């Protein structure tokens with residue numbers, strides 16, 4: 040075990056993946072000698088050489104197009120998009136290419152080796168373009184897996200699983216807690232399952248569901264609710280697609296209530312999908328409407344960021360409303 | 365290498381007339397022995413006018429630049445330098461969340477603006493505050509944006525340095541790189557149809573020029589014959605990535621040829637070279653409806669941004685070498701030789717600018733951030749019902765927890 044922050048855990052996972060498999064190749068803007076603007080790829084070029092860890096020209100569509108080609112050849116690219124807000128020039132390569140490579144060729148060709156790592160999320164005074172959480176755009180694209188870790192231990196195990204998963208995976212890293220989230224991380228190689236949610240804390244009155252950095256607010260809200268005598272069950276979804284519906288259903292059948300929170304705007308956020316699916320399966324078990332606490336339906340603001348955020352107080356209020364419905 | 369203004373712009377290789385299709389051209393230019401054109405066959409020279417000591421290169425023709433304009437340029441360069449120094453210091457003191465300096469590139473960012481009509485459109489990247497200063501963006505306007513206060517035109521929504529001014533024909537900055545380049549082609553096409561004799565200049569880094577948007581923009585501008593000037597600031601780095609890892613070619617300038625476009629490389633630290641090249645580029649754009657590419661060679665003397673520390677990826681020695689090519693001192697030397705300027709006036713200018721910047725900073729950082737209502741305005745022309753409902757819920761929430769939202773809680777009801 041070593042104490043690591045989330046960035047160090049990501050770096051450690053990449054290091055292990057590269058040592059384990061010579062086909063693993065890491066690249067992206069500033070990823071090479073400098074080790075990435077957040078230093079997630081620090082020392083990898085020194086250790087594995089310029090052929091396996093390098094700077095790309097500044098072109099996201101190129102990075103992912105290149106990564107798709109490389110993956111289809113049998114290599115295992117781990118491409119970094121510097122900020123999730125800048126993934127959109129690569130949208131075509133992800134949505135129309137990576138996601139459909141296997142299906143359209145009848146699995147003659149696939150890009151299963153591809154992993155895209157990208158820091159996402161707000162709360163860092165990043166304004167419109169260093170704050171977004173675009174997971175829902177990708178969640179509607181069959182063929183992609185979308186994964187979001189909440190802490191260093193999760194980050195290492197899920198990233199190793201993502202790199203080795205035989206499907207293209209987008210791995211969203213919660214940059215707000217890159218350094219703030221510190222925890223014990225096993226030194227050895229380990230994987231955590233994709234497609235599997237984790238019940239982080241058991242409870243009986245209401246199920247609280249989130250992923251990534253939002254888990255922190257969820258836990259803070261839970262502490263407030265606990266003082267009111269409300270027993271919350273906390274679930275970290277971990278994989279957005281394919282999502283672990285069974286774990287959520289089992290929990291909601293037990294608690295009778297569900298609150299979903301995410302950073303992304305309310306409308307079209309993945310919370311809507313979860314809410315719909317759960318009411319289909321748990322209708323008669325629900326004691327109150329499924330609650331969603333999300334970003335507002337505006338671009339991510341700067342000066343009014345604090346007000347915009349789906350923070351622990353908003354979650355706490357929604358918990359009370361749900362319980363007192 | 366010094367070249368004459370007359371051969372600044374490469375000649376058009378051939379003029380396609382409307383009916384003539386590419387295959388016909390290809391046939392006329394057939395060869396029958398195998399020969400590749402090497403990728404490095406064309407080397408584009410750099411147009412320079414002034415030496416560092418302010419004297420012109422032998423044979424260099426100086427552009428027509430009257431004293432008034434020359435001083436307006438120089439004063440804008442100095443103010444830009446001072447603004448950058450002070451605002452980085454303010455960021456270091458924690459008064460500002462973020463800042464980006466343009467130190468070392470002022471001759472490019474002010475010089476191009478000076479060569480334009482003040483009503484030509486500018487679509488910049490983020491390091492072109494010099495152009496805004498030149499056009500008269502006031503210190504107050506800068507500070508309002510930097511401090512995201514309620515007077516910021518952008519209503520405190522974007523990070524510091526994302527300036528914009530419709531009055532000054534300066535499109536609001538957007539962080540996603542290169543997106544403004546094809547937009548400039550479109551804007552300029554509209555200007556051409558409007559027939560108002562204006563053009564658009566879009567400015568971007570050599571890093572941003574790797575984006576697909578750059579290539580799309582140049583090709584469309586050439587095909588559609590658009591009065592747009594593409595000004596690339598080649599400052600050697602895109603964050604940590606040196607330009608030799610950005611492209612294998614001889615810089616950005618030769619790319620224009622692939623699109624059949626005029627091109628030139630200039631010394632971006634040479635105010636007269638930047639000015640002369642942009643004056644001529646503008647003439648070509650506006651009179652001939654031909655796009656032009658200018659590559660200005662310079663160096664990003666400061667860190668990429670206040671979040672960056674360049675010691676991790678480049679040497680002090682390299683920085684010092686470029687510091688010795690300072691565009692401000694080069695222009696100052698020239699002005700002194702013209703006897704348009706004196707050391708005394710110079711010192712005074714810096715003193716006054718420093719004082720004014722600090723005073724304005726102190727004043728503007730006091731203003732409150734925009735009111736909560738501004739969260740939902742401008743998403744659309746009018747806020748849709750669901751968004752209004754979200755705002756009402758938010759207000760109710762803030763009333764419950766006023767201490768958690770101190771910047772807005774006290775101002776919820778004075779609507």
Ligand SMILES: Cc1ncc(C[n+]2csc(CCOP(=O)(O)OP(=O)(O)O)c2C)c(N)n1
Pocket residue numbers: 068097099121125128491539540541568569570571572573597599601602603664668
């Ligand atoms: C589409 C996109 N990708 C990545 C970034 C992150 N980023 C911001 S500035 C920058 C480097 C830009 O370098 P260059 O274009 O040379 O301009 P300079 O900073 O040197 O003025 C990068 C990678 C971004 N803003 N937008």
Ligand SMILES: [Mg+2]
Pocket residue numbers: 569570571597598599600601602603664
């Ligand atoms: Mg650059």
